[in-house]
Every structure is written in C-alpha cells, then in structure tokens.
Amino acid sequence: MPARVRTRxxxxxxxxxxxxxxxxxxxxxxxxxxxxxxxxxxxxxxxxEDAGEGAGLAALEMLATAxxxxxxxxxxxxxxxxxxxxxxxxLTAHPLGQHLMVTxxxxxxxxxxxxxxxxxxxxxxLSAHPASPDTACDFxxxxxxxxxxxxxxxxxxxxxxxxxxxxxxxxxxxxxxSVVKGLGAIRxxxxxxRPDLRRQPYSHHDAHGRMLSVIAVLxxxxxxxxxxxxxxxxxxxxxxxxxxxxxxxxxxxxx
Numbered sequence: 263m264p265a266r267v268r269t270r271x272x273x274x275x276x277x278x279x280x281x282x283x284x285x286x287x288x289x290x291x292x293x294x295x296x297x298x299x300x301x302x303x304x305x306x307x308x309x310x311e312d313a314g315e316g317a318g319l320a321a322l323e324m325l326a327t328a329x330x331x332x333x334x335x336x337x338x339x340x341x342x343x344x345x346x347x348x349x350x351x352x353l354t355a356h357p358l359g360q361h362l363m364v365t366x367x368x369x370x371x372x373x374x375x376x377x378x379x380x381x382x383x384x385x386x387x388l389s390a391h392p393a394s395p396d397t398a399c400d401f402x403x404x405x406x407x408x409x410x411x412x413x414x415x416x417x418x419x420x421x422x423x424x425x426x427x428x429x430x431x432x433x434x435x436x437x438x439x440s441v442v443k444g445l446g447a448i449r450x451x452x453x454x455x456r457p458d459l460r461r462q463p464y465s466h467h468d469a470h471g472r473m474l475s476v477i478a479v480l481x482x483x484x485x486x487x488x489x490x491x492x493x494x495x496x497x498x499x500x501x502x503x504x505x506x507x508x509x510x511x512x513x514x515x516x517x
Contacts, residue, residue, distance in 0.1 A: 305375030329361030337444035
C-alpha cells in the first residue's frame, strides 16, 4: 500500500506530505508532526497540496490542534501549506490554528520558517550512570550562565536531574540531553531508546511518578514525543521571565 503520509527534509525543515484525503489521515498526520518535532528541525511544514479538496469538520479541527505543538514546544514553528482557501480559513479561525503559519503553497511555508531566527541550543550525550543527573545539572548550569539566565538555574537543575534520572533508569542506554533557549523560555529535552511510557499507570510513590510530579510543579508545560526509531523524547518548558516575587526577593536580599 502506498504511503499516505511521508516526511522529507528541505533545508533543515521537516516537510510532512499528505498524499491521501485529510479525513483519512489526520491522526497519522499528527503523529508524523510529533515524530518530526522529536528530531529538532528548524521547523515543520505540512504539505496538503495532494490531500484533495474535501476535508470534513473533524479533520480540520484535528489539523488545527497541531497549533498546540507550537504553543507547548516553543521555538519550533509549524506551518500548513494548502491551496484550499476553506482549509486556510478554518485554520486561522481556530484558537489553536492561530499558532500555525498558514500559506497557500509549500515554498512560502518553508521560506517563512527559515526566515525565523534559528534556536540557540546545546547538546550532551549521557551514559546510563548514577552520576549522569549531576553531569546534566552541571551542563545546564553552564549553558544558562552563558546565556545570562542564572535565575532559572535552581528550577532547571532540579528538572533536568529528574528527567535524566528517569530516562537513564528506565531506558538503560545512553540518552541525549538538549537545552534550548526560546523567547521567554528554555526547553529541556531528554531522548532515549525506550518506547513511550504515557499509557502506563504510575503511582506518585514510584520513580517515574515522582518525576512527573516534580516536573509538573517546575515547568510551564511538559510532555512526551515519540521518535521514529521507537524511542521517546521527554521534555519540559520552563519560563525564564522573573516574577514580581523574584524581583522583590532579590531587592530584599540586596538590601
């Protein structure tokens, strides 16, 4: 059976091509977007040129929800290229669709993504070793100091320690850690080769359940992305903006 959704790379942009009616493949399309995001591209473009003219309300609603990836995974744009004005109008009218870049064809979509500034990121590979969480903390601390984001170090260090400890313990293999600076936020991500754990039940008393509880408190948002090779990326986004409480505390300490 011919592929209904396929992904190719154009100038560091992941282009997800839809080659069947959107009504038939919108779930596959959303998974393809997630798989593409896990590879940390400059951006993702959904090419609907060959998706046909017809698209039901449910498919358009699902497509619009792809905007949540931009909202929750800051700094990596997602664009949709469709020659169908009804599709473009539906996307731009949807609250989540407003996070998407919507164009008539693929070339303007790729150009719009590449026109945005590239993300500032640092990467580190870690072994499944008891010292890896401490190594991850040191790595993230150095990156944040370099970027002038020292105020985020306490929460980022705790968050990355939990992410790395959970991944190295569960995966039992090397993991890739990334820290990315976005607009008003940093994104911590740990990639391993263990399948997605989202469907498993957890207790707050086990290690993974405790990690989720800690990350939920520290982060603006967090989640899991599957990878094309069967692994996963666990990620968390932390705000870099200092709150009024932070400023007041600093002023009191200085005084």
